[in-house]
Amino acid sequence: MPTTIGRRLPPQRLINLINPAVxxxxxxxxxxxxDGALLILHVTGRRTGHRYDIPVGYVDLDGRFVVVTQHRWRANLRGGADIEVTHAGHRQPMHAELDDVPASVADTLRRMIEEIGWKGTQRQTGLTTDTGRVPTVPELEEAVREYDLATVLLTSAQPGEQVVLG
Known part of the structure; x- marks a missing residue:
């Protein structure tokens, strides 16, 4: 029997209210x-030049930060972008790559599940299931499409340099 994947997130008004404190x-x-759950992306709008400081949850996969989002600010990262990230109390340059291809986003979610477990992935993404089992990759891909999810992969802005994980 296929798993129905839902998504539970706090209301955007509440997020907007607490983001300054975060x-x-x-x-x-x-x-x-x-530090183990949140960081700030410092993103500049491509058309407007407006500076955004966006608190986001992340997961460390293979020494790289992965952010899952449905928000429109991600369009500023399409094709790759050099940004800054505040993590572990330090601001550092990083390179951001947007992935909004449902099959590869679902595969990244599968890797997250393998790395931090289904419960950890649920906490980071807000995804839920109606059964006790972990969703399959095709089910994850369906959820990616339904909730318009994308991933942002953050790597060091300096070639050959590792991301400092604090």
């Missing part, structure tokens, strides 16, 4: 409390 925490000496 940004302040991530920039302060208190950052250690959330």
């Amino acid at each position: 940004r302040a925490t991530l920039r302060s000496p208190l950052h250690r409390a959330v």
